[in-house]
Amino acid sequence: xxxxxxxxxxxxxxxxxxxxxxxxxxxxxxxxxxxxxxxxxxxxxxxxxxxxxxxxxxxxxxxxxxxxxxxxxxxxxxxxxxxxxxxxxxxxxxxxxxxxxxxxxxxxxxxxxxxxxxxxxxxxxxxxxxxxxxxxxxxxxxxxxxxxxxxxxxxxxxxxxxxxxxxxxxxxxxxxxxxx
Numbered sequence: 001x002x003x004x005x006x007x008x009x010x011x012x013x014x015x016x017x018x019x020x021x022x023x024x025x026x027x028x029x030x031x032x033x034x035x036x037x038x039x040x041x042x043x044x045x046x047x048x049x050x051x052x053x054x055x056x057x058x059x060x061x062x063x064x065x066x067x068x069x070x071x072x073x074x075x076x077x078x079x080x081x082x083x084x085x086x087x088x089x090x091x092x093x094x095x096x097x098x099x100x101x102x103x104x105x106x107x108x109x110x111x112x113x114x115x116x117x118x119x120x121x122x123x124x125x126x127x128x129x130x131x132x133x134x135x136x137x138x139x140x141x142x143x144x145x146x147x148x149x150x151x152x153x154x155x156x157x158x159x160x161x162x163x164x165x166x167x168x169x170x171x172x173x174x175x176x177x178x179x180x
Contacts, residue, residue, distance in 0.1 A: 051168040052130040053104035093178045
């Protein structure tokens with residue numbers, strides 16, 4: 001009788017394990033979760049990665065020294081273009097090129113689960129030079145991610161701050177639009 005109970009219990013455990021979502025399926029599912037603006041988690045994380053890779057790639061250009069002023073110059077160029085200066089955006093693109101500021105190409109992006117509990121999973125997304133970590137909370141009705149909890153590091157574990165990433169995103173977005 002104990003043997004039968006053990007076999008039955010083992011089969012039931014295997015059944016429950018096989019019914020659960022694999023890590024790969026879970027990651028594919030959460031990538032599609034949208035925020036209140038309709039942007040998917042994958043798009044948001046890609047923006048973080050491209051901004052962080054931009055900062056890493058241009059670290060020799062002393063970008064930290066003039067990151068905010070560069071963002072302000074881009075905003076001025078947008079305003080000038082809006083009010084009739086058709087060359088403003090082209091001039092700004094040339095300024096970026098002269099300063100040696102480049103747009104990063106990301107080839108390898110890997111998503112994996114670092115930690116699991118009943119309601120929380122910590123996800124790590126890594127690219128060529130960047131590691132990004134964030135928690136995902138699961139309730140019976142929702143999948144919740146808090147972008148304030150995102151931590152972004154270089155592969156040397158140098159933490160990047162959110163202000164730098166926000167400003168870098170504005171610059172990367174500008175470069176991306178200009179290259180279209």
